[in-house]
Amino acid sequence: MADTRGQVREQPLEPQRPAGARSLAGLLALLLLAAVLVAVTWRFTREDIADNEARQTLAEISAVLPASLYDNAPHRDVVLLDTGGGRPVPVYRARRDGSPVAAVLTIVAPDGYVGPVRLLVGISAGGQILGVRVSAHTETPGIGAAIADDAGRWLSVFAGRSLADPAEARWAVRNDGGDFDAIAGATVSSRAVVGGVRRAMQYFATHRDEIFAPVVETGGKG
Amino acid sequence: MNAVSPDKPTSGQILADGLWWNTPGLASLIGLCPLLAASRTFAAGLALGLASLAVLCASNVLVSALGRGIHQRHRPAAFLLLIAALVTAVDLLFRARWFELHGQVGLFVPLIVVNCLILGRAESCAAHRDPWPALLDGLGYGAGFTLLLAGLGAIREALAPGLLVAALPPGAFFLLAGLVALRQAWLARRRAP
Numbered sequence: 472m473a474d475t476r477g478q479v480r481e482q483p484l485e486p487q488r489p490a491g492a493r494s495l496a497g498l499l500a501l502l503l504l505a506a507v508l509v510a511v512t513w514r515f516t517r518e519d520i521a522d523n524e525a526r527q528t529l530a531e532i533s534a535v536l537p538a539s540l541y542d543n544a545p546h547r548d549v550v551l552l553d554t555g556g557g558r559p560v561p562v563y564r565a566r567r568d569g570s571p572v573a574a575v576l577t578i579v580a581p582d583g584y585v586g587p588v589r590l591l592v593g594i595s596a597g598g599q600i601l602g603v604r605v606s607a608h609t610e611t612p613g614i615g616a617a618i619a620d621d622a623g624r625w626l627s628v629f630a631g632r633s634l635a636d637p638a639e640a641r642w643a644v645r646n647d648g649g650d651f652d653a654i655a656g657a658t659v660s661s662r663a664v665v666g667g668v669r670r671a672m673q674y675f676a677t678h679r680d681e682i683f684a685p686v687v688e689t690g691g692k693g
Numbered sequence: 694m695n696a697v698s699p700d701k702p703t704s705g706q707i708l709a710d711g712l713w714w715n716t717p718g719l720a721s722l723i724g725l726c727p728l729l730a731a732s733r734t735f736a737a738g739l740a741l742g743l744a745s746l747a748v749l750c751a752s753n754v755l756v757s758a759l760g761r762g763i764h765q766r767h768r769p770a771a772f773l774l775l776i777a778a779l780v781t782a783v784d785l786l787f788r789a790r791w792f793e794l795h796g797q798v799g800l801f802v803p804l805i806v807v808n809c810l811i812l813g814r815a816e817s818c819a820a821h822r823d824p825w826p827a828l829l830d831g832l833g834y835g836a837g838f839t840l841l842l843a844g845l846g847a848i849r850e851a852l853a854p855g856l857l858v859a860a861l862p863p864g865a866f867f868l869l870a871g872l873v874a875l876r877q878a879w880l881a882r883r884r885a886p
Contacts, residue, residue, distance in 0.1 A: 498767055504778075505775050506778070512786065
């Protein structure tokens with residue numbers, strides 16, 4: 472039995488022919504087809520995809536900035552700055568009659584319970600929080616994910632706050648001696664968000680001029 | 694080379710093979726990664742299932758039409774390249790047409806490339822059959838996979854508000870195990886009346 476099994480194993484599935492011209496032609500046809508397929512699809516979808524992405528960015532921005540504040544298109548008024556995450560992230564500027572009224576900062580809080588929490592923080596030119604939104608997270612459904620539940624209901628604790636209200640030392644969850652109530656059972660996620668918002672405020676306070684620097688027309692991403 | 698199946702299966706048999714007798718994820722435990730990760734909701738499961746179905750059908754037809762001349766040694770690489778191109782195209786279409794849904798399952802669409810279900814059907818079936826049976830094979834296996842993904846998603850979505858674990862990957866494991874057990878019980882009853 473063992474002998475037969477050995478023989479069966481050595482038998483190739485198909486007789487090994489050398490790779491002939493037909494095989495190469497087939498390969499070439501597949502290669503060409505794959506390239507054409509991707510190129511054509513990309514050509515016919517890229518405008519829709521760019522539109523979708525711009526629409527999503529605008530929707531995210533309007534969630535943290537009241538639309539009555541500004542008359543420009545903040546999702547097209549972008550400056551790339553390193554807000555502490557190690558690489559440049561977009562900062563959106565809202566202007567009215569050309570003068571700055573608010574900015575939306577992207578902040579990544581690296582210390583979520585499961586993974587990083589990406590936050591959008593809308594800050595008025597005077598340094599008050601207009602709105603906070605969690606734009607991406609991987610927190611546990613039903614527990615830490617509550618930071619983004621009900622269209623970010625908990626995040627309204629930040630509305631109207633500034634670096635002076637509460638004092639900088641009390642910008643923490645209540646368990647850590649701060650002024651902000653953590654979500655029950657989700658202290659770690661809440662702490663990450665409070666810390667992220669605090670860092671956004673501190674960054675805004677120290678980099679205000681960079682953030683509102685006039686648009687440099689480079690013909691880049693529109 | 695064409696002596697894979699001595700008696701030619703009918704169209705219905707080809708479809709039933711993927712839909713029930715050999716359902717990926719239920720009968721043969723392949724494609725589990727997307728199955729467990731992307732079945733949190735019905736919509737997400739359905740979306741990823743349909744994306745896989747589209748790639749599987751296109752890949753089966755193209756492999757059947759163009760791949761049969763390719764030397765066996767070159768097949769895996771050539772087929773994988775074709776599948777990667779198809780997945781890229783489906784991913785782009787997804788982002789252009791169903792952008793919100795893409796946000797939910799977007800991470801798993803590019804991973805369809807490495808779903809062994811697709812390369813497996815190309816190698817074991819499409820490379821030996823005519824385009825029409827290959828398409829039927831893709832439809833059957835793709836629809837079986839889609840039904841399982843969407844069904845598991847619907848069950849998890851219904852259970853999640855009261856049973857937290859259903860929303861988490863371990864819950865998906867338990868529920869899938871339950872479905873596999875149900876199917877096995879049905880098969881056992883059928884064999885021994």
